[in-house]
Amino acid sequence: MIKFNKPENLNGKELRDELNAVDISISYETGSVALDSEGFLLLDIDASKESEAQIIVQSHNGNIIPVEPTIADKLASVGLDFEELKAAILGGGN
Numbered sequence: 001m002i003k004f005n006k007p008e009n010l011n012g013k014e015l016r017d018e019l020n021a022v023d024i025s026i027s028y029e030t031g032s033v034a035l036d037s038e039g040f041l042l043l044d045i046d047a048s049k050e051s052e053a054q055i056i057v058q059s060h061n062g063n064i065i066p067v068e069p070t071i072a073d074k075l076a077s078v079g080l081d082f083e084e085l086k087a088a089i090l091g092g093g094n
Contacts, residue, residue, distance in 0.1 A: 001042040002044075004053070006041040007058070009060075010041065010060070012033040025046065
């Protein structure tokens with residue numbers, strides 16, 4: 001893990017997208033982007049990419065507004081998709 005100053009508006013998914021877009025490989029797994037007890041940003045990246053990542057982290061201005069889930073997201077949260085819902089409605093939901 002490499003330590004950076006935390007951007008004011010940190011969005012972990014967006015930061016991962018930005019890093020991967022410039023060939024700084026970082027996983028989307030939990031723990032690849034973290035904050036330490038002092039508030040520093042920790043990134044699980046190759047040490048040889050630290051200076052490149054520093055530029056990305058410094059310019060990162062993530063969206064901190066919660067994203068409203070789509071209908072598909074809501075259905076998936078209960079284990080359904082559109083076709084299953086349609087079949088349940090039209091088929092009587094046996």
